[in-house]
Amino acid sequence: MQNNEIINKAKEILKNKIGDLDLIVGYQKGVNPLSNSPLFIKNTEDIQRFDYGFFSSQSLPQYLSYYKGKIGLVIKGCDSRAINQLIVEERVMRDDLFVLAMPCAGTINAKKVDKNLSGASIKTAKVEDSTLIVSLYDDNIDIKIPLGEVVFDKCLSCSYYEPAIMDASVGEFNKPPVATKEGYFDVSEFSSKSNDELLDFWRTEFSRCIRCYACRNACPMCYCQFNCLANTRDPKWLSERTTFEENAMFHMIRATHLMGRCTGCQECERVCPMNIPISLLFRKNNEIVENLFGYVAGKNADEQPPLLTFKKTEENIP
């Protein structure tokens, strides 16, 4: 199915739903040709701007914590996990939701493209036959980059292309061709490093953090908002200094709070202005939780999170 057909079908479905829902969150063309912006649909005119494709990289379930009432969401397969997890944690009611699932063949990571082009400003961008074709302002030459080099890391090991929750869907859900790697491939690359190498790695990464808290604000699971531990004065967990220790502690707050809850949307990395690979921490924790308790966050909407329950005899804990 062509992308235009998918968009038109989605527009039709959303048009019929406008009366029932207070708000529909979808995508529209962004200022940057490499990434779509969220589109907040309240009336039929807004729907004309609806767009979807390889550039719809943002994960929309994060808005569920900010808006009350009946909400419609346009999601990719991987985003469905965040919705499930929010339902498990009773942050949203299933009845208040309308989920429109869209097929996805990987989304473009604008940062990887920028790195590839060493920061040249981009005029237009499109995807054809698993290649990203960009044209620059400076030259008239089209630059072709294979899709595998510029999609998110999560897309490389995508196994959640089929939505775990949806009310309506458009198109077919197939494994994206870019998904060539398995499981927690980026985490396991670290297992060969020595302790000193790891400490050095995290020391440089965390020292670069400017504590803008963008990762926290973008995370669909970090919904404490103004009650976040990182902001509390009493008890004062963090000082405002941006030393390695304080920055690391901020990321530890998120790592411990997201233990087994991270749904792997990689929004934290997408929004990070310093390009710190933070989501590695959460993916590592996910791997541990999956090995110990066989739980994958957001796979089902009726499974209890493992750290909120216990067994008297644990199978995998000595």
Place this chain on the structure above:
Amino acid sequence: MVDVLEETNKAPIEAAGKPIKIVAFLCNWCSYAGADTAGVARLKQPYGFRVIRIPCSGRLNLLYPLRAFFDGADGVLVSGCHPGDCHYVEGNYYARRRLEVLKNFLPFLGIEPDRFKYTWISATEGTKWQETITQFTLRIQELGPLSIKREKVDAE
């Protein structure tokens, strides 16, 4: 082991010229009382660990041990009642799951797995406490100071 204790009981245990720091989080009802039993029985223990009493091992926020590591502790020991004997019935069942995840997570940051340990010690097990803390201290001494604090990088 007594020989080691005779020596270690006199001065702080040092590694690489620095006294090593160990933080022990003990639950009020079992492990703290167990450590107390060891003290009352005059069992020799290594010098230089700091005990922090917590109401229950289930009360232990995982940020406590992490904060201890980032603030310069070389080792963190957590101890609570035996599973099934929790004063609050099920606190340590929850703690067990969390602590196990943290134990698996710390090596990813570059903190050696042996620097973090969690055990279950009841109020009568003074000797078990003595063994645990002695072995843990000796292991930390072997590992030396944690390099988190060895070379500090100033953020720009």
